[in-house]
Amino acid sequence: xxxxxxxxxxxxxxxxxxxxxxxxxxxxxxxxxxxxxxxxxxxxxxxxxxxxxxxxxxxxxxxxxxxxxxxxxxxxxxxxxxxxxxxxxxxxxxxxxxxxxxxxxxxxxxxxxxxxxxxxxxxxxxxxxxxxxxxxxxxxxxxxxxxxxxxxxxxxxxxxxxxxxxxxxxxxxxxxxxxxxxxxxxxxxxxxxxxxxxxxxxxxxxxxxxxxxxxxxxxxxxxxxxxxxxxxxxxxxxxxxxxxxxxxxxxxxx
Amino acid sequence: xxxxxxxxxxxxxxxxxxxxxxxxxxxxxxxxxxxxxxxxxxxxxxxxxxxxxxxxxxxxxxxxxxxxxxxxxxxxxxxxxxxxxxxxxxxxxxxxxxxxxxxxxxxxxxxxxxxxxxxxxxxxxxxxxxxxxxxxxxxxxxxxxxxxxxxxxxxxxxxxxxxxxxxxxxxxxxxxxxxxxxxxxxxxxxxxxxxxxxxxxxxxxxxxxxxxxxxxxxxxxxxxxxxxxxxxxxxxxxxxxxxxxxxxxxxxxxxxxxxxxxxxxxxxxxxxx
Ligand SMILES: Nc1ncnc2c1ncn2[C@@H]1O[C@H](COP(=O)(O)OP(=O)(O)O)[C@@H](O)[C@H]1O
Ligand SMILES: [Mg+2]
Numbered sequence: 116x117x118x119x120x121x122x123x124x125x126x127x128x129x130x131x132x133x134x135x136x137x138x139x140x141x142x143x144x145x146x147x148x149x150x151x152x153x154x155x156x157x158x159x160x161x162x163x164x165x166x167x168x169x170x171x172x173x174x175x176x177x178x179x180x181x182x183x184x185x186x187x188x189x190x191x192x193x194x195x196x197x198x199x200x201x202x203x204x205x206x207x208x209x210x211x212x213x214x215x216x217x218x219x220x221x222x223x224x225x226x227x228x229x230x231x232x233x234x235x236x237x238x239x240x241x242x243x244x245x246x247x248x249x250x251x252x253x254x255x256x257x258x259x260x261x262x263x264x265x266x267x268x269x270x271x272x273x274x275x276x277x278x279x280x281x282x283x284x285x286x287x288x289x290x291x292x293x294x295x296x297x298x299x300x301x302x303x304x305x306x307x308x309x310x311x312x313x314x315x316x317x318x319x320x321x322x323x324x325x326x327x328x329x330x331x332x333x334x335x336x337x338x339x340x341x342x343x344x345x346x347x348x349x350x351x352x353x354x355x356x357x358x359x360x361x362x363x364x365x366x367x368x369x
Numbered sequence: 370x371x372x373x374x375x376x377x378x379x380x381x382x383x384x385x386x387x388x389x390x391x392x393x394x395x396x397x398x399x400x401x402x403x404x405x406x407x408x409x410x411x412x413x414x415x416x417x418x419x420x421x422x423x424x425x426x427x428x429x430x431x432x433x434x435x436x437x438x439x440x441x442x443x444x445x446x447x448x449x450x451x452x453x454x455x456x457x458x459x460x461x462x463x464x465x466x467x468x469x470x471x472x473x474x475x476x477x478x479x480x481x482x483x484x485x486x487x488x489x490x491x492x493x494x495x496x497x498x499x500x501x502x503x504x505x506x507x508x509x510x511x512x513x514x515x516x517x518x519x520x521x522x523x524x525x526x527x528x529x530x531x532x533x534x535x536x537x538x539x540x541x542x543x544x545x546x547x548x549x550x551x552x553x554x555x556x557x558x559x560x561x562x563x564x565x566x567x568x569x570x571x572x573x574x575x576x577x578x579x580x581x582x583x584x585x586x587x588x589x590x591x592x593x594x595x596x597x598x599x600x601x602x603x604x605x606x607x608x609x610x611x612x613x614x615x616x617x618x619x620x621x622x623x624x625x626x627x628x629x630x631x632x633x634x635x636x637x638x639x640x641x642x
Contacts, residue, residue: 263458266426271475272446281471285462363462363503 151333159337166322167341174318175345177234178306181241182349186298188242189249190291197257197283207254214247219305223312237309237318244305249294256290257283289364292357299353303346319345370438372527372559373400373423378432380418392418394584396432405553405560407570407577409615415585416563417455420531423561424452437526444527448476451525453533457512459504459519466491466500469519476523490518493548495541510537517545521552528553528560534569546573550598567619571595571611572603579618589618 133153139145140152147155160167196202218240225236260283268278310320319342326335358364375398382390392415400406408416421427422434425441436444444450451472459468469487478486491497494514504512513536520528534542550573553560564570570577571593579589593611595602602608 270452
């Protein structure tokens with residue numbers, strides 16, 4: 116009951132949007148290179164499903180490796196930075212400025228640093244992009260400790276290590292997951308877009324560019340749909356992990 | 370040996386700045402072993418500050434605090450006291466049971482001992498059915514009871530409590546008062562109990578210490594000796610006499626007026642707020 120009430124409205128809106136799209140394209144006679152009809156995209160998606168699946172797997176692997184590496188680094192650096200107050204003060208504005216830079220622009224440069232068959236530049240770009248949201252959020256979480264918790268642990272004569280493990284880290288977990296949620300979507304975007312700049316032709320990004328180059332627009336859109344689904348899978352998996360890691364949270368997105 | 374000796378303690382916050390506050394001025398307080406002392410006074414008079422000084426959560430500007438014959442800092446390191454604050458301060462990622470277990474965990478008790486003791490304490494505060502719940506699933510009063518169970522779990526020789534029953538309904542409050550008294554007399558625990566309820570102070574205490582504000586200082590120390598500390602004790606003339614005496618001390622008028630008879634006292638409000 117509660118579940119259907121949460122799921123039904125977006126589904127209805129989604130179906131209506133697709134119907135409106137189909138009608139607009141067919142009745143308005145919009146050229147297919149501007150916007151193909153959903154039915155045409157769907158036909159391509161079914162025909163190309165094996166290719167879409169393989170391309171999604173290739174891009175997904177890059178996104179996952181980049182996500183794990185960037186997130187692990189972000190968490191570790193945040194932990195190190197939170198140990199030293201001056202470092203924290205410096206690193207937050209620094210990270211914010213770096214975060215505002217279009218890091219994806221590094222992709223062609225990184226591509227030239229490695230062999231053309233290497234997946235490493237894509238994973239690197241992904242890891243760098245993922246690093247910032249995870250780092251900034253984790254650091255904020257580590258810094259915000261309930262003062263009563265701090266005093267209680269003092270009365271228990273807890274060591275710095277015990278305090279970190281039992282209070283600081285679990286207290287920061289909601290913030291870490293806020294960062295990871297942002298990072299999971301970013302990872303897929305980064306991995307796909309990084310493929311636009313050449314290199315291996317296995318992933319969704321390179322399939323999109325080559326289909327577009329052959330003016331096969333419905334096919335390009337079929338791969339775009341694949342990229343959307345891949346991003347969704349990453350995001351939902353992160354939500355699931357969040358649920359499992361924090362059973363005390365009663366609301367999913369707080 | 371006294372459980373707590375506070376000797377000529379002055380506490381000034383933000384010293385030398387424009388927002389300097391003298392929270393306590395030349396305070397002397399001795400709590401004998403096994404004694405239950407209540408601190409009562411208008412809000413802002415430094416009750417919490419005094420309690421936190423005893424707990425070594427803050428340091429006195431001048432004067433010394435001795436707990437169980439040691440410096441307050443040493444006593445804290447040896448975990449010589451249990452403490453409950455105004456806010457429950459539970460760890461939201463731990464279940465109720467694991468919250469109560471935490472101080473035991475840090476003392477290195479085995480898993481089995483910890484669980485048994487924590488369950489015992491939860492039964493005491495009437496929350497044995499909520500052991501597996503998370504704090505967010507509990508009402509404010511229930512959370513406060515968990516915090517009290519946590520403070521009692523280590524069975525400390527000294528209990529420091531800062532308005533622990535303030536958020537509870539009257540029924541629970543009276544039950545927990547009796548439970549606390551039972552524990553303290555059974556185990557010989559010394560207790561410093563901050564409250565703003567006159568009746569609570571009189572009912573619980575061997576001694577009620579009355580404080581005044583700006584700067585915080587002790588203005589009276591009233592020894593209470595009720596015939597019994599149960600429902601009969603709550604009805605006794607001695608109980609109402611002491612309530613009047615504390616109220617007058619709080620107002621700053623000398624206790625010259627004759628104490629009212631029990632029937633009149635019963636109708637009077639007993640809250641210091
Ligand atoms: N950490 C602090 N910094 C500055 N002033 C404080 C601090 N703690 C308490 N005070 C001040 O000390 C006085 C006594 O506070 P407190 O002990 O909390 O009073 P009570 O518990 O009796 O209501 C108040 O004026 C309060 O503003
Ligand atoms: Mg207070």
